[in-house]
Amino acid sequence: MKPFAETARDTRAKASELAEKTAENARATAEAAKVRIQDGYGRARAATSDLAAKGREQAEVARDAAEQALEKGKVQAKRAGGKLKEVAEEQPMALLAGALAVGALIGSLIPKGDGPKGDRKD
Numbered sequence: 001m002k003p004f005a006e007t008a009r010d011t012r013a014k015a016s017e018l019a020e021k022t023a024e025n026a027r028a029t030a031e032a033a034k035v036r037i038q039d040g041y042g043r044a045r046a047a048t049s050d051l052a053a054k055g056r057e058q059a060e061v062a063r064d065a066a067e068q069a070l071e072k073g074k075v076q077a078k079r080a081g082g083k084l085k086e087v088a089e090e091q092p093m094a095l096l097a098g099a100l101a102v103g104a105l106i107g108s109l110i111p112k113g114d115g116p117k118g119d120r121k122d
Helices: 004-090 092-109
Strands: none
Touching (some): 004 092
């Protein structure tokens, strides 16, 4: 059997060696985690940048479509205004009759109520 002092020295050496290996493993694990985090951050940043670029492109397409629709609307409104003016000058009675017909149609679509609450006779 070994003397107690020698056993204690061996145990201390093994404990020290184990502590060094544990520290080395912890450093390696931390470094690997750091690399993975940096890689994930880089991918997330690239994806965000791509999404922002696509969003800008879509906004530009939408803006162009809105401008085209506005221009078409202006042209159609001008054309309709010209037609209305033409009809008003050439056939004012027909225009008046049409307006009365539209007014009567709208009036017929309004639901009939009992009138104001104070006017009821029960």
